[in-house]
Amino acid sequence: MLTNYHSHTHFCDGNEAPEKYVLAAIEEGFTSYGFSSHIPLRDVDTSWNMKKENLEVYITEINRLKEAYKDRLDIYCAFETDYLWSIHLRDELLKKYPGVDYTVGSIHYVGNFDDGRPWEIDGTREVFETGLHQLYGGDIKKVIQEYFNLTCEMIANEKPDILGHADKIKMHGFIDESEKGFTNRMFELLELIKEQEIILEINTRGFYKGYTTDWYPAVRWIKEASAMGIKLQVNSDAHTPAELSLGYEPVFRLLHEIGHNHVWIRKGNTWIEQGI
Ligand SMILES: [Zn+2]
Numbered sequence: 001m002l003t004n005y006h007s008h009t010h011f012c013d014g015n016e017a018p019e020k021y022v023l024a025a026i027e028e029g030f031t032s033y034g035f036s037s038h039i040p041l042r043d044v045d046t047s048w049n050m051k052k053e054n055l056e057v058y059i060t061e062i063n064r065l066k067e068a069y070k071d072r073l074d075i076y077c078a079f080e081t082d083y084l085w086s087i088h089l090r091d092e093l094l095k096k097y098p099g100v101d102y103t104v105g106s107i108h109y110v111g112n113f114d115d116g117r118p119w120e121i122d123g124t125r126e127v128f129e130t131g132l133h134q135l136y137g138g139d140i141k142k143v144i145q146e147y148f149n150l151t152c153e154m155i156a157n158e159k160p161d162i163l164g165h166a167d168k169i170k171m172h173g174f175i176d177e178s179e180k181g182f183t184n185r186m187f188e189l190l191e192l193i194k195e196q197e198i199i200l201e202i203n204t205r206g207f208y209k210g211y212t213t214d215w216y217p218a219v220r221w222i223k224e225a226s227a228m229g230i231k232l233q234v235n236s237d238a239h240t241p242a243e244l245s246l247g248y249e250p251v252f253r254l255l256h257e258i259g260h261n262h263v264w265i266r267k268g269n270t271w272i273e274q275g276i
């Protein structure tokens with residue numbers, strides 16, 4: 001009963017057409033699959049966000065696949081949004097385009113440079129260091145506070161269906177994950193996720209790409225979230241058809257070990273629990 005609700009195709013920074021992912025998903029035995037292209041941004045173009053002119057083409061193509069493969073795979077059309085930068089807020093997006101099913105809300109940008117371009121925290125290490133020094137005077141504690149301020153604001157204001165890679169700010173290794181300034185904000189974030197009843201994904205990409213030794217979020221937070229009754233879901237953030245279920249095995253092993261026996265999956269127009 002494999003599922004994945006976070007993936008990128010050649011419409012943004014993934015490497016193949018969506019149909020290749022559908023065929024690979026069927027081959028691997030997926031039952032439910034969601035595409036979540038990086039939404040176009042309002043005032044700026046990047047190499048990883050979708051181009052504005054492709055937005056409707058993308059929605060049309062995913063909906064064509066939904067229909068064409070409906071007997072073999074449940075397919076969903078979604079966007080990974082960028083708080084403060086996305087071309088549409090979640091609700092106006094879903095209202096304007098009935099073919100869109102849900103959103104993954106993620107923070108990739110923490111402030112912007114003098115020329116107006118956003119600072120991406122999950123690009124290269126060099127870009128991370130440039131932003132850290134130019135925008136925050138090298139003070140990682142300030143970056144952490146701003147990252148969590150944005151994440152919490154996004155959840156409160158937009159209420160995405162899924163929170164994407166919750167602690168991605170750790171990606172380049174500048175964070176002391178046991179430091180109070182970080183852990184207090186993680187606890188606060190989990191409380192908000194619980195209160196707003198959104199889904200917390202366990203994102204395996206940092207792990208299988210070799211950036212991190214565990215997942216987004218880290219094992220400690222998966223255990224806390226499980227104990228709090230937060231809705232969990234396992235996603236690969238695949239950028240190629242070969243990555244659809246990469247890193248899943250150890251996550252499911254962990255969930256079994258801690259006695260967490262279900263994940264949240266999409267069925268029709270709602271999210272439901274599925275035993276694992
Ligand atoms: Zn992302």
Ligand SMILES: [Zn+2]
Binds near residue numbers: 006007008080237
């Ligand atoms: Zn993504």
